[in-house]
Amino acid sequence: MATIQIDNRGLQPPEPMVRILAALGGLAVDDEVVALMDREPHLLYPELERRGYTWEFDGRDDAYVLTVRRSTA
Amino acid sequence: MTLAAPGRGPALGLVAPFFLAAPAGLLAAGLILTFSNGDTLLAINAPRTVAATHAAVIGWLTTAIFGAIYQLGPAVLGGRLASTRLVRIHFAVHAGAVSTFVWAIWHWEVTVMALAGLGLIASFVLFLINAVPAVGSPWRGSLPSRYLAVSLGFIVLAAGFGMTWVGALEHLWFPVTMGRLSGHAHLGLVGWLGLTVMGIAYQLIPMFNVVQRKQPVAGGRILAFTALATVGGALVLMTDPGLWTRVVVAVVMTAGPAAWGVEMLRLMLARSRRALDVQGRATFVSLGFLAVTICLGLLAAIGETASPGGEPARILLAYGIAGVGGWAGVTLIGNSYKILPFLVWYHRYRQFAGIRPVPVVADIYSEGVARATLAVHATAVVVAMAGALLGELDILRTGGALLALGAVIHLFSLVHIVLAPHAPAPKRVRPGEVIAR
Numbered sequence: 307m308a309t310i311q312i313d314n315r316g317l318q319p320p321e322p323m324v325r326i327l328a329a330l331g332g333l334a335v336d337d338e339v340v341a342l343m344d345r346e347p348h349l350l351y352p353e354l355e356r357r358g359y360t361w362e363f364d365g366r367d368d369a370y371v372l373t374v375r376r377s378t379a
Numbered sequence: 380m381t382l383a384a385p386g387r388g389p390a391l392g393l394v395a396p397f398f399l400a401a402p403a404g405l406l407a408a409g410l411i412l413t414f415s416n417g418d419t420l421l422a423i424n425a426p427r428t429v430a431a432t433h434a435a436v437i438g439w440l441t442t443a444i445f446g447a448i449y450q451l452g453p454a455v456l457g458g459r460l461a462s463t464r465l466v467r468i469h470f471a472v473h474a475g476a477v478s479t480f481v482w483a484i485w486h487w488e489v490t491v492m493a494l495a496g497l498g499l500i501a502s503f504v505l506f507l508i509n510a511v512p513a514v515g516s517p518w519r520g521s522l523p524s525r526y527l528a529v530s531l532g533f534i535v536l537a538a539g540f541g542m543t544w545v546g547a548l549e550h551l552w553f554p555v556t557m558g559r560l561s562g563h564a565h566l567g568l569v570g571w572l573g574l575t576v577m578g579i580a581y582q583l584i585p586m587f588n589v590v591q592r593k594q595p596v597a598g599g600r601i602l603a604f605t606a607l608a609t610v611g612g613a614l615v616l617m618t619d620p621g622l623w624t625r626v627v628v629a630v631v632m633t634a635g636p637a638a639w640g641v642e643m644l645r646l647m648l649a650r651s652r653r654a655l656d657v658q659g660r661a662t663f664v665s666l667g668f669l670a671v672t673i674c675l676g677l678l679a680a681i682g683e684t685a686s687p688g689g690e691p692a693r694i695l696l697a698y699g700i701a702g703v704g705g706w707a708g709v710t711l712i713g714n715s716y717k718i719l720p721f722l723v724w725y726h727r728y729r730q731f732a733g734i735r736p737v738p739v740v741a742d743i744y745s746e747g748v749a750r751a752t753l754a755v756h757a758t759a760v761v762v763a764m765a766g767a768l769l770g771e772l773d774i775l776r777t778g779g780a781l782l783a784l785g786a787v788i789h790l791f792s793l794v795h796i797v798l799a800p801h802a803p804a805p806k807r808v809r810p811g812e813v814i815a816r
Contacts, residue, residue: 316589316651320724320732320740327733344589348455349388353729 307336314341315369323350326374330359335376343370388454391726393463395797396470397446398719402793404438405708406786407431407481412763412779420770423695424560430484431779435703436567437499438477439786441534443711444575445473445506447718448527452513455582456524460509469505476502489549496545503538507531522598526578529606533570536610537563540617558619564699565616569632570609572707574602577639579714580662584646587658587717593649595642605635622682629680633673640669657749661713664757668705671764675701688770696767704760704782712756712789716749719796728801738801748792756785 310329314322322343327350329339346363354361354374364371411431418425449466452458460466476498483491510531517528540563544555581598584590612632615624647662655663675698678685686694720743728737763778765771 318587318589318652318740319721320729323729324732324737324739329733331733345586348457349725349729353732356730 307338308334310337310339312339312341314343316344320349322347323353326350326372327353327357330357330374333374333376335378337376339372339374341372341374343372345370347372388722388725389449389460389463389466391722391797393466394446394450394722395719397442397449398715399790399793399797400470400474401439401443401446401711402786402790404434404440404442404477406783406790407438407478408435409759409779409781409783409786411481411485413776413783415772415775415779417772419692419696419775420767420772421690421692423692423699424557425692426484426487428696430481432564432699432703433484434477434481435708436572438481440572440703440707440711442473442477443715444572445469445510447579447714448510448513448575450718450722451523451527451579451582452510452515456514456521456527458513458515458524461512462509465505465509469502469509472498472505473502489545493542493545493549496542500538500542503534507535521582522595522602523578523582525599526574526581526602529602530571530574530578533566533574533606533609536613537567537571540566556619559617562613562615562617565609565632566613568699568702568707569605569636570613572703573609573636574605576707576710577601577605577636580639580643580710583658583714583717584643584662587652587656588647588650588662589652590646590650593646595646597638597642601635601638601642605639608632608635625680625682626677629677633676636669637673640666657746657753658713658717660750661709661753664753665706665709665713668701668709668757668760672698672702672706687768690770693767693770697764700760700763700767700778704756704763708760709753709757712753712785715789715793716744716752716796719793720744723796723801736803738803742803743801744796745792748788752785752788752792755781755788759785 310333312325312329314325317325322341326339326341326347333339346365351361358377359374360377361372361374364373408431411427411434412419415427415431419428422428449460453460476495480492480495480499483495514527514531515524517525517532519525544559544563547553547555581595608631612628615628620628643662644666647659650659652659675694679691679694679698682691683689717740720740723743724738724740731737759778759781762781763775766773766775766778
């Protein structure tokens with residue numbers, strides 16, 4: 307299992323979305339993309355769903371973290 | 380960990396018409412001011428002044444805000460639209476009602492004004508059917524969501540009193556005094572426009588200027604205070620109060636927007652993205668216009684003794700131009716060059732992101748044209764304000780013509796954003812850089 311880490315802080319929309327979607331291209335089944343965000347990327351979710359990925363967003367602390375994995379379903 | 384629900388934005392064809400039609404309202408307001416006559420500087424309730432105000436407020440700003448709420452509600456605030464078909468019907472009803480209403484005020488055709496006013500009420504009802512579930516509750520949710528929910532109540536109040544005043548003009552129920560007009564105007568300008576501008580800023584300023592280190596600290600209290608002060612202040616104004624009551628009302632009504640302005644300035648100064656694009660520049664310029672609006676509002680409350688030439692109409696006109704064209708208008712122009720390009724990107728290029736090179740937002744609009752539009756519009760507002768304060772009709776008309784010019788540039792640039800094909804900008808290569816091996 308490999309983790310691709312992306313720091314998306316300080317970027318204007320839609321650059322965080324573009325970088326996450328680009329990183330997902332080479333993702334194997336057990337791999338994950340972990341992205342540091344400035345805010346919750348609501349508009350990314352439909353695209354992740356359409357491309358067959360699942361995601362979790364942790365917005366409790368100062369550093370927001372989005373974790374994306376390939377859907378096993 | 381929280382598992383978030385996916386956001387769903389409406390189709391581009393649903394919201395883009397609102398953004399593209401809105402500059403026509405600014406164009407109409409500019410042209411009306413261009414052809415204003417001496418009455419404009421003598422009475423704030425002169426037909427052309429009232430027509431220009433409604434063209435700007437409900438033709439330009441409100442139309443664009445409708446589009447923004449239809450987009451932000453479902454896509455960002457977690458709400459939903461009750462019916463996309465109603466959105467299309469709403470656009471047609473609103474466009475027809477506004478243009479007829481403004482024409483009727485210009486020609487002071489009270490019966491047509493009343494009929495078009497009913498069309499406007501229908502437009503607002505159609506809007507609220509979708510907007511209420513789209514923005515959510517005023518008591519919980521994010522700051523933008525709560526501001527927008529409260530502002531929806533003000534559109535009901537402003538339209539309700541406005542229609543009552545039109546009925547009074549037609550059937551002579553009671554005199555429509557300056558105080559009653561002022562109360563209606565402030566419900567619309569501070570309650571509806573002001574709270575909407577303030578709420579959307581809490582969403583877009585941190586997003587596009589990348590504010591990470593500071594959070595809003597007083598947004599909820601500012602909302603509650605501004606809403607209560609606006610309702611109370613407008614009702615007091617409708618009684619045509621004396622000098623000191625007017626001054627107290629003015630101080631109370633301006634306190635909320637002033638505190639919000641300080642909060643936005645604090646956020647902007649803490650931004651991570653130091654280079655200012657059109658949206659960032661517009662934010663600073665609009666905050667400057669807010670300060671001018673507050674000063675002029677306080678002077679207008681004093682009345683004749685604080686008015687240049689002893690003509691209260693002149694300072695009231697300058698106050699309206701600063702608030703509508705300056706604060707709200709500059710904010711709208713700056714944000715439209717972010718919202719619309721982002722919508723185009725999202726609906727046209729999102730599905731290809733990560734698969735092939737796609738343009739980014741900066742490739743979809745011209746920063747130079749956007750800055751030129753902002754410069755022409757801001758200059759127009761300053762010139763029109765100067766014309767009003769100096770009592771110089773030719774300067775006021777020049778300001779009106781510049782407003783119309785800015786509206787045309789704005790309209791064509793927005794149409795280009797939606798219709799033109801876009802390509803990713805070629806990567807810049809520095810001299811000596813190796814680009815392939």
